[in-house]
Amino acid sequence: MTFRRRRTHDDFSDEIRAHLELEADRLAADGMSREAARDAARRAFGSVTRVRERFYETSRFVWLDQFAQDLRYAWRSMRRNPAFLVTTVLTLAVGIGVVAIAFTVFNAYVLRPFAVHDPRSLHQIGWRSRDAGGESFRWRDYEQLRRRGDLFTSVLAESTRFVSSNGRPLAAALVSGSYFTVLGPRMAAGRGLGAADDGVEVAVLSHQAWVRLFAGDPGILDRRLDVNGRPFAIVGVVGPDFTGLGDMPRDVWVPLTTYASMAQPDLVGRDQPRAVTIVTRLRDDVTAEQARSALGSFVAGAIEGEEDVRAFVRRQDSPNPLSLDLLAVLSPVFAAFVLVLVTACANVSNVMLARAVARGREIAVRLSLGASRSRLVRQLLTEGLLIAVVAGLLGLALTAVALRAGTVLVFRTLPPSVSAIFRTAPIPIDHRVFLFALVVAALTTLLFALVPALRASRLTLVNALRGHGGDAGRGSRLRAALVVAQVAVSLVLVIIALTLARNGAAVGAVDLGYDARGVLSINVREGQTRLVRGLAEAFEVEPGAGDVAVTGGNPLFIRSRPVAAAPAGAATAVATRFTFVSPEYFPLLRIPIVGGRGFQPDEARTGAAVAVVSEATARAFWPHEDAVGKTIRIERPEGRPVVDLPGYSEVRIVGVVKDVVSGFVMDGPDAGHVYLPISASSPHALALLVRPRPGGGLGPEVLQRLFVRAAPDPQIFEALPLDDMRALQVYPLLAASWVGSLLGAIALALSVSGLYGVLTYTLSQRRREIGIRMALGATAGAVVRLVMRQSARLAGAGAAIGLSIALAAMMALSSVVRLQRITIVDVPAFAAGVFVVLAATALAAYQPARRATRIEPSETLRDS
Amino acid sequence: MQGTLEVLILRTLIFGPEHGQGIARAIQQTSDDELLVEHGALYPALQRLEAKGWIAAKWGTSANNRRARFYTLTKTGRAQLLRETTKWRRLAAAMARVLGPEPERG
Numbered sequence: 001m002t003f004r005r006r007r008t009h010d011d012f013s014d015e016i017r018a019h020l021e022l023e024a025d026r027l028a029a030d031g032m033s034r035e036a037a038r039d040a041a042r043r044a045f046g047s048v049t050r051v052r053e054r055f056y057e058t059s060r061f062v063w064l065d066q067f068a069q070d071l072r073y074a075w076r077s078m079r080r081n082p083a084f085l086v087t088t089v090l091t092l093a094v095g096i097g098v099v100a101i102a103f104t105v106f107n108a109y110v111l112r113p114f115a116v117h118d119p120r121s122l123h124q125i126g127w128r129s130r131d132a133g134g135e136s137f138r139w140r141d142y143e144q145l146r147r148r149g150d151l152f153t154s155v156l157a158e159s160t161r162f163v164s165s166n167g168r169p170l171a172a173a174l175v176s177g178s179y180f181t182v183l184g185p186r187m188a189a190g191r192g193l194g195a196a197d198d199g200v201e202v203a204v205l206s207h208q209a210w211v212r213l214f215a216g217d218p219g220i221l222d223r224r225l226d227v228n229g230r231p232f233a234i235v236g237v238v239g240p241d242f243t244g245l246g247d248m249p250r251d252v253w254v255p256l257t258t259y260a261s262m263a264q265p266d267l268v269g270r271d272q273p274r275a276v277t278i279v280t281r282l283r284d285d286v287t288a289e290q291a292r293s294a295l296g297s298f299v300a301g302a303i304e305g306e307e308d309v310r311a312f313v314r315r316q317d318s319p320n321p322l323s324l325d326l327l328a329v330l331s332p333v334f335a336a337f338v339l340v341l342v343t344a345c346a347n348v349s350n351v352m353l354a355r356a357v358a359r360g361r362e363i364a365v366r367l368s369l370g371a372s373r374s375r376l377v378r379q380l381l382t383e384g385l386l387i388a389v390v391a392g393l394l395g396l397a398l399t400a401v402a403l404r405a406g407t408v409l410v411f412r413t414l415p416p417s418v419s420a421i422f423r424t425a426p427i428p429i430d431h432r433v434f435l436f437a438l439v440v441a442a443l444t445t446l447l448f449a450l451v452p453a454l455r456a457s458r459l460t461l462v463n464a465l466r467g468h469g470g471d472a473g474r475g476s477r478l479r480a481a482l483v484v485a486q487v488a489v490s491l492v493l494v495i496i497a498l499t500l501a502r503n504g505a506a507v508g509a510v511d512l513g514y515d516a517r518g519v520l521s522i523n524v525r526e527g528q529t530r531l532v533r534g535l536a537e538a539f540e541v542e543p544g545a546g547d548v549a550v551t552g553g554n555p556l557f558i559r560s561r562p563v564a565a566a567p568a569g570a571a572t573a574v575a576t577r578f579t580f581v582s583p584e585y586f587p588l589l590r591i592p593i594v595g596g597r598g599f600q601p602d603e604a605r606t607g608a609a610v611a612v613v614s615e616a617t618a619r620a621f622w623p624h625e626d627a628v629g630k631t632i633r634i635e636r637p638e639g640r641p642v643v644d645l646p647g648y649s650e651v652r653i654v655g656v657v658k659d660v661v662s663g664f665v666m667d668g669p670d671a672g673h674v675y676l677p678i679s680a681s682s683p684h685a686l687a688l689l690v691r692p693r694p695g696g697g698l699g700p701e702v703l704q705r706l707f708v709r710a711a712p713d714p715q716i717f718e719a720l721p722l723d724d725m726r727a728l729q730v731y732p733l734l735a736a737s738w739v740g741s742l743l744g745a746i747a748l749a750l751s752v753s754g755l756y757g758v759l760t761y762t763l764s765q766r767r768r769e770i771g772i773r774m775a776l777g778a779t780a781g782a783v784v785r786l787v788m789r790q791s792a793r794l795a796g797a798g799a800a801i802g803l804s805i806a807l808a809a810m811m812a813l814s815s816v817v818r819l820q821r822i823t824i825v826d827v828p829a830f831a832a833g834v835f836v837v838l839a840a841t842a843l844a845a846y847q848p849a850r851r852a853t854r855i856e857p858s859e860t861l862r863d864s
Numbered sequence: 865m866q867g868t869l870e871v872l873i874l875r876t877l878i879f880g881p882e883h884g885q886g887i888a889r890a891i892q893q894t895s896d897d898e899l900l901v902e903h904g905a906l907y908p909a910l911q912r913l914e915a916k917g918w919i920a921a922k923w924g925t926s927a928n929n930r931r932a933r934f935y936t937l938t939k940t941g942r943a944q945l946l947r948e949t950t951k952w953r954r955l956a957a958a959m960a961r962v963l964g965p966e967p968e969r970g
Contacts, residue, residue: 012907015884015933019903022885025928044888046902054908 012055016048066375070382077383084355088348089391091753092448094746095344096388096395096440101402102337103436108427110326113317115241117184121153121281122245123288124316127299129306136274139256139267141302142176145278151291152280154182158245159256159267159276162421165226169421170209172227173244174256174267174276180204182281183245190221190236192253199257203232207240208423209251227254228262240426245279247319249423274303279316288313319425336496339489340743341444343750346482349448350754352384353479354761356456363456373457380456384449385442392441396429399437403427414731415724451478476762480794483758486751487798487837488805493747495806495833497740499826504733507821513660513669514555514589516722520703521554522688523719534710535688536680542706546693547588550680552580554687555589555662556725565674567621568631568650576617576672578634579662580684583677586612586657588691596628596655599677603654607682611651614673618656627653634674646676646684665729668820689722748837751798752844759791759848767855775857784849791845798841799834806830869909871952874937874945877919883932884910910935918944 023041028034042048078085113119125145126135142157157176162169173179180192188207203225205214214220224231232254243249256276260266265273282291292313299311315321356363366376407427411419455478524531532550539545553560564573583599585591594615603610611632618627631652636645651674659669678684703719720728763770770783807825814824869891876882876890887910888903913919918941924934937945 014931016904016907018883018930018932019885019888021930022883022926022928022932023888023903025930026885026889044903046904048904051904051907055911 009052009056012052016045016051020045066378067382070379071386073379074383074386078386081355084351085387088351088387089394091344091347091750092388092391092441092444093394093398094750095341096392096437096444097398097402098340098743098746099337099440100395100399100433100437101406102334104399104403104427104429104433106330106334107430107432107436108425109247110318110320110322111432112428112430114183114245114319115185115239118281119317120315121284122316123280123282123291123313125278125280125295125299126312126314127303127306128310128312129303130308132306134274135277137276137278137302138272138274139276140272141298142276142278144298145280146176146178151283151286151294153283154178154281155278156182156280157256157276157278159259160244160246160248160250161259161263163228163252163263165213165252168213170227170251171248171421171423173250173253174259175253176256179253183242185242186239188237188239190234192236192238193255197235197255199261200255201227201230201232201258201261202235202255203227204236204238204253205234206238206243206249206251206253208243208249210237213251225252227252230262232258241428243425245316245319247425249425251423280313282313288315336493336740336743339493340747340750341440342447343486343489343747343754345444345448346486347750347754347757348387349452350479350482350757352449352452353455354757356380356452359456367457376457377450377453380453381445381449384445384453387449388441388445389438391444392437395441396434396437399433400429410735413734415721415727417720417724418728476758476765479758479761483751483754483794484798484801486747486754487795487841488802490744490747490751491799491802491833491837492806492809493740493744494836495802495810495830497737497744498829498833498836499810499824500733500737500740502826502829503822504730504737506823507665507733508730510661510665510668510821512555512665512726513658514591516556516589516726518691518694519589519722520690520692521557521720521722521725522690523554523557524686524688531710532685532688533680535706536685538706538710539688539690542702544693544702545690547584547691549584549588549689550582550678550682550685551585551687551689552678552684554689554722555660556665556722556729557687558663560662560670560673563645563674564635565617565672566633566635568633570621570633573633573635574620574672576674577662577670578674578676580678580682581675582679582685585675585689588689589660591660592658594656594658595626596653598655598657599675601679604677604679605681607646607679608677609646609648609651610654610677612655612657612675613653614659614670614675615656616659616670617672617674618653620672627656629653632674651676665726666733666819666821748840752840755791755794755841756844756848758794759787759845760851762790763787763848763852770852770855771857771859774855780853783852783855787849787852788842788845791841791849795838795841799837802837803830803834806833869905870913871945871948873906873909873913873935874918874941874948877935877937877941878945881922881924881934881936883924883926883934885932886926887935913941917941 020038020041023044024034024037027037027040032040045051114122116122124135125137127133137157139157142155145152146155155176156179158179159174161172161174163172164170175193177193177195177198181194185192188210190204193202193204205220205225210216210220213225214223217223220234220237223234225234226232238253244253257268260268265271265275267273267275280291282288292311295311295313300309303309320326363376367373371379407424410424411422414422522535524535536548536550539548560577560579562575563578565576565578566573581599583601583604586593586598593612595618596612598612599610602608613621613627613632621627621632622630629652631650633650634645635649657675659673661668662670662673707719770778770786773786774783807830810825817824872891872895873887876887882890884906885903888906891906910919910921914921914935918938919935920938921933921935923931926932
């Protein structure tokens with residue numbers, strides 16, 4: 001169908017006039033008088049008005065006219081009832097806002113493509129082996145890939161590390177010379193880095209860093225940035241919408257080739273580590289799958305020490321490219337947010353139903369005056385849409401406020417040592433979020449306004465004028481069903497929130513088995529054993545340092561390494577874990593020695609074949625005997641390469657210590673642990689533990705000085721209080737419980753107000769009945785019971801449904817997730833949830849019940 | 865019958881451009897007033913045909929020097945007319961067979 005300019009009414013009227021005149025002309029020519037001819041022409045034509053109406057209705061823009069009319073009408077009827085408008089808009093705004101928050105975060109981390117040239121063709125190269133996988137390669141691998149033209153149009157390499165700028169940690173992207181030319185991000189000032197900058201100490205700042213560190217100084221290009229003590233010339237500032245190829249925003253970009261001169265390890269030297277990620281632009285005629293198979297042998301050659309190495313090539317157009325796996329993980333989370341919106345819709349739908357009944361007379365009159373039912377439904381839906389769109393916009397405003405507050409909250413509640421280096425990606429409300437909010441608003445309109453509208457259009461004039469709300473009985477059944485659903489949903493959310501909170505508290509209270517308070521954990525990247533020795537020596541002579549221990553991996557930092565062990569002579573070894581520790585380890589952490597002794601300094605120095613085992617291991621191997629003095633055999637676990645096993649395989653047990661939590665707090669105490677002795681000069685020494693002397697003044701400045709003395713690259717990120725590590729491990733659970741509590745509280749508040757509405761409404765319907773009852777001698781108590789019974793029926797049904805849904809969901813979850821310290825089907829949480837929800841609903845019923853007792857029998861009987 | 869009127873309009877326009885009143889007259893004359901009772905009924909049909917693109921309209925001057933909106937048959941309109949005519953012929957023939965020969969008058 002073609003969309004020509006609409007023909008005007010006037011044009012049409014002209015045509016009709018011309019017709020009448022032509023006809024009159026003809027009749028006059030046949031001999032009729034002018035007067036009679038005009039009349040006859042009119043008669044022959046029929047009703048001009050009807051033809052005009054038909055013309056109007058067939059014109060293609062009627063619906064637009066009618067829509068504008070509906071809008072005007074909706075606006076007028078809303079203005080007459082501002083309380084209704086405010087309640088419904090606010091309720092929906094909260095519901096839409098909650099969903100929009102979830103979507104905005106999802107958009108920022110998943111959907112929003114990198115603000116670079118043609119993000120869709122960016123692909124990351126990675127590898128998987130039987131035991132491991134990753135995206136890290138060597139610089140020389142990048143150089144090799146860059147030279148082949150069969151798969152990619154361009155290749156870039158990046159390694160993100162923390163550097164120190166005047167003592168403050170900065171996230172630095174060390175990039176290849178091709179980085180900026182390949183990506184082409186918008187620059188706010190100056191230029192990007194190029195191939196000519198290889199080895200030159202120049203830096204490009206992020207927009208955030210420019211504002212944070214230099215207060216947005218317009219003369220930024222003349223200034224220098226301290227990077228690990230070297231003055232880098234600032235040559236550009238990136239626009240605010242590009243923060244790097246990952247979800248952690250970068251502060252600064254520098255040529256990767258400058259890193260060797262300021263820090264270890266040498267990323268481009270002879271012994272370069274696997275530390276750069278490689279991102280490519282695929283050629284138009286090459287698919288990711290073709291690139292993957294073509295890269296198979298190259299990747300297998302680049303990754304040594306692993307078995308069954310395969311390549312993968314993954315789209316990398318956003319920080320976390322959308323995939324089915326990601327959706328599967330996120331959809332239950334989304335579901336919780338959507339449930340809150342559904343509860344809000346139920347509330348509004350409930351109010352709309354009540355209002356439709358109240359407006360029954362008006363609607364019936366309009367129907368009888370010839371409004372078509374479809375037109376009436378459209379009118380009511382337009383009202384709904386108006387509410388939803390206003391609510392959607394308000395919801396977006398709520399989203400913006402909530403996200404800002406949430407970010408501040410996260411920074412405030414994270415352990416301070418973590419929040420200093422923590423950065424969130426920009427979470428903008430962009431066109432995708434805007435569109436999402438509008439679509440949600442439109443969908444919610446259908447959800448909350450369609451049923452009331454359809455129901456209202458079924459009114460009959462006779463009933464409505466008589467004061468019956470059409471099928472009032474079915475209407476109140478529907479409203480009751482809505483309240484039951486609301487109660488069920490809020491119970492599910494409250495139970496989830498309570499389960500998360502209780503688990504958070506339980507994990508936070510797990511007894512680690514050692515005293516972590518005040519202990520500083522310093523972890524060094526692999527291959528930097530020299531730094532460990534240097535640091536150990538520096539701490540040795542520092543008066544404030546107190547106790548220092550060296551380990552092969554600190555507790556709470558990573559799961560300790562797996563190993564297989566067995567009592568000497570036993571046939572099969574069992575999987576357990578092991579850690580290298582120096583003799584100071586047990587006294588420093590105050591781990592009780594329950595049998596035998598700890599390590600001696602000379603055992604540590606020589607790497608003697610002795611071991612200390614945990615109680616669990618001792619019990620497992622020698623249930624009824626003393627483990628001290630026994631010998632165990634250590635071997636590689638089945639099929640898993642462990643590169644840094646000690647040179648010996650049989651060790652004599654010299655002591656037994658209490659079980660501790662060495663890996664993740666959620667795992668609980670170790671199922672078994674073997675400790676082997678090392679000293680600071682051992683190649684297995686990769687981390688330090690320091691317990692500062694109380695009041696010894698081991699502040700950040702002193703640490704910084706010690707670090708600089710030990711190595712040019714301070715790697716501040718790696719020094720964290722053990723307590724903070726623990727807090728960080730519990731943090732996701734805590735944060736989830738906060739979000740869950742908020743959702744649960746909103747849903748509960750909505751269902752309480754929904755229940756309140758239904759009770760108040762039925763009360764108004766039953767005034768007469770209650771009046772009669774009271775006149776016949778019913779006591780106030782009996783009336784209260786009457787109302788409470790109705791409330792209890794609704795809440796009870798809702799609670800029963802919610803309880804079974806929550807139980808089914810949690811049982812399903814607990815069959816998938818198994819963590820020792822996490823209780824998923826948590827009976828107290830279920831019980832508390834039911835109690836909270838029932839108490840809240842009882843509270844909602846209290847006020848209507850009280851009001852019912854104040855009904856004046858004589859008045860209600862006189863009415864009607 | 866809506867379809868009938870539209871076919872009649874297309875059929876009338878085959879002899880050249882004509883304005884509304886002319887079309888009404890022509891239809892009345894050829895169908896003995898059976899198919900068009902009121903002239904006004906013509907206009908919604910014209911409207912529809914124009915929307916479908918089977919006829920085009922343009923203001924012009926009539927034989928006796930009055931301004932009038934003239935309709936012409938478009939190419940697609942002509943094709944449509946051919947289809948419709950065939951259909952109607954077949955329908956009329958079928959109806960005639962079913963109803964049998966016209967009874968003798970008298």
